[in-house]
Amino acid sequence: MKVQPRALAALLQKPVAQRLPIIAEGLTLVVEHVGELRRSVATLQSFGQLRAAAILDIVAGEEAAKALILLDLVRVGWADQVVASRQIRSFSSHLARGIYAEVSMMNPGSFRDVREMVARHRPSQYLDGPNDVDWVYRNTIESKREETLYVDYVQYEDEHRWVSPAESIVSSHSAWTEASKLVHAMERSGLFSLRGLELTAEAWRGAQIADSMTWPEVAGRSVGILRVLSAEGTHHPAFSAEDAELIREHWTFPMHGLDLSRLQVTEEELQKERDDAFARLANDWL
Numbered sequence: 001m002k003v004q005p006r007a008l009a010a011l012l013q014k015p016v017a018q019r020l021p022i023i024a025e026g027l028t029l030v031v032e033h034v035g036e037l038r039r040s041v042a043t044l045q046s047f048g049q050l051r052a053a054a055i056l057d058i059v060a061g062e063e064a065a066k067a068l069i070l071l072d073l074v075r076v077g078w079a080d081q082v083v084a085s086r087q088i089r090s091f092s093s094h095l096a097r098g099i100y101a102e103v104s105m106m107n108p109g110s111f112r113d114v115r116e117m118v119a120r121h122r123p124s125q126y127l128d129g130p131n132d133v134d135w136v137y138r139n140t141i142e143s144k145r146e147e148t149l150y151v152d153y154v155q156y157e158d159e160h161r162w163v164s165p166a167e168s169i170v171s172s173h174s175a176w177t178e179a180s181k182l183v184h185a186m187e188r189s190g191l192f193s194l195r196g197l198e199l200t201a202e203a204w205r206g207a208q209i210a211d212s213m214t215w216p217e218v219a220g221r222s223v224g225i226l227r228v229l230s231a232e233g234t235h236h237p238a239f240s241a242e243d244a245e246l247i248r249e250h251w252t253f254p255m256h257g258l259d260l261s262r263l264q265v266t267e268e269e270l271q272k273e274r275d276d277a278f279a280r281l282a283n284d285w286l
Helices: 008-013 016-046 050-076 081-090 094-103 111-121 140-149 175-189 194-204 215-231 241-250 267-285
Strands: 125-128 135-138 152-156 159-163
Touching (some): 008 016, 016 050, 016 175, 016 194, 050 081, 050 094, 050 140, 050 194, 081 094, 094 111, 094 140, 094 175, 135 152, 194 215, 215 241
Antiparallel strands (some): 125 135, 152 159
């Protein structure tokens, strides 16, 4: 016998009829935890404890992203076990949760916009600067998270220096904050109830997610689910028009078909990219 954390993959071994109730139970726990953390964030901010508030904001946002990941598991369904398994792995990935939080702030016109944004967030390091290749930067989501949480000694190409959370810019409008707001709106709408999950699965069953899918198609499905929940009285009494608008504008395209894992980029690859870019710039000046 053993105790095993991060065992969500065991969900796929359960009878299909048991899966949505298990997810609904988990969503209830996630949103309660997010709410408690957000209240602590507000308290810390009111006392000027901005660094501690920023740390809890990240934790709350990552927990909120778990809810979005579970909803995408519902939207993908159970027909493709490989895709469902990959979605479950995202539940325990800091990077995947950060990507979900970032995408929840987007206003994409099509699935292609989301796919391209995800691709930009995956590399372990990348080049940027005045010429787009001047300096090496670490993965934005990972560095933002860790530099808010930890003191570290970091190498920047040929230089080393200490970094501290004291240097982090604390914002009340971070991706993590916005993800938390979104999942609370979803909870008040009834989306996290068993009935909400059933309607979500029905609305997305058989949908073909491709670059050509546009935002109105996504928003239309979201609004359709909310209308049924409203007609059936599943909404929380506190559910508002602002909640409905937040869901319509920021419950994004299903991302279960995208690889959200870290893409390892080597120094040699970056150097070649830089050399090629400077060679092109030199030719432009000839």
